Amino acid sequence: MAAAVRAPIPVGVNLTAIGVTADWWLESALRIEAAGFRTIWAWDHFVSRGRLTDPVLECWTLLAMTAARTRTLKVGTFVTNVMNRHPAVLARMAATIADLAPGRLDLGIGIGGHPAEHEAMGIEFPEPKERAARLEEALTVLRLLFAGGPVDFEGAWTTLERAHAFPAPDPAPRLIVGGETPAGARIAARGADALTTFAAQWDRVYPLYLEALAAAGRRRDEVSVLVAVDLSKDASWAGGSDGDLLSDLGATAARWHERGADELILHWVNPDQLDAVLAAGERAALAG
Numbered sequence: 001m002a003a004a005v006r007a008p009i010p011v012g013v014n015l016t017a018i019g020v021t022a023d024w025w026l027e028s029a030l031r032i033e034a035a036g037f038r039t040i041w042a043w044d045h046f047v048s049r050g051r052l053t054d055p056v057l058e059c060w061t062l063l064a065m066t067a068a069r070t071r072t073l074k075v076g077t078f079v080t081n082v083m084n085r086h087p088a089v090l091a092r093m094a095a096t097i098a099d100l101a102p103g104r105l106d107l108g109i110g111i112g113g114h115p116a117e118h119e120a121m122g123i124e125f126p127e128p129k130e131r132a133a134r135l136e137e138a139l140t141v142l143r144l145l146f147a148g149g150p151v152d153f154e155g156a157w158t159t160l161e162r163a164h165a166f167p168a169p170d171p172a173p174r175l176i177v178g179g180e181t182p183a184g185a186r187i188a189a190r191g192a193d194a195l196t197t198f199a200a201q202w203d204r205v206y207p208l209y210l211e212a213l214a215a216a217g218r219r220r221d222e223v224s225v226l227v228a229v230d231l232s233k234d235a236s237w238a239g240g241s242d243g244d245l246l247s248d249l250g251a252t253a254a255r256w257h258e259r260g261a262d263e264l265i266l267h268w269v270n271p272d273q274l275d276a277v278l279a280a281g282e283r284a285a286l287a288g
Helices: 022-034 059-069 087-100 115-121 128-146 182-191 199-215 249-259 271-283
Strands: 011-015 039-042 074-077 105-110 151-154 159-163 174-178 194-198 224-230 263-269
Touching: 011 022, 011 271, 022 039, 022 059, 022 271, 039 059, 039 105, 039 263, 059 074, 059 087, 087 105, 087 128, 105 128, 128 151, 128 159, 128 174, 128 182, 174 182, 174 224, 182 194, 182 199, 194 199, 199 224, 224 249, 249 263, 249 271, 263 271
Parallel strands: 011 039, 011 263, 039 074, 074 105, 105 174, 174 194, 194 224, 224 263
Antiparallel strands: 151 159
16 A cells, blocks of 8 residues: 655644534544644534524634644634624634634634524625625734734724724734635635635635735735545545545645645544544555
8 A cells, every 4th residue: 555645735624513512522622733733613603503492602712612622723713604703803813822822813704694693693795795894804904913912993893993902912813704705715815815616616716816916916825725625525524536635645735735725624424424534634644
């Protein structure tokens, strides 16, 4: 059998937050760190899209807990919903985790996509065009407050008057826009440090992102692009036309690197998949 390929780009794990306990999540995060993965990602929903009685762990408290217990593993939101928290509150939450774990927080953010959850929780959920505009404004607010202030800002939905925001994170968390559409790619190109999209959308979104970067006067080497492969939906994780993603995770990462990705995310890893994912990471020598 041929030797496994060393992964040429960082690989992270988006670990399920549904139907599991906080203890299991933290224990799994420590195992993911030991296997050499770069980042553990958490989604940002309050209820399951399946059975409404399934337990769902809250994103930001999970990340704070995990940042406190790990030493090298980055923590990130995949992705936080711009409608769930006022951007100034989100900035202070992120800065606190960044103070605890400098350089180990990635802030993925998007427009959200589960209207039934918002209706159940009484959280506003306007049409996509408004949510996209709110996302662009939130990116501006986050950057301003990450500098510490004082900040004066008058936006369509956010007003800041001599807002101080200390401790200021150093370095500031990377702002990553979740872009599954052309509009998301353009928002990321104009105002974010990185774009993340799913493998199924790559061929459509990535070229548009490159065009939008050029239109914004930005260079490709100034930003990062992350691709997420959904293990729960993509049959190729267990063998398929693209080969087994996990039998040689390094080769999988290499293929995505050749297509333009800077990082790979194994999306929505469930308890019954975790051991296989950890073994794949060890074979790919992620920690080397």
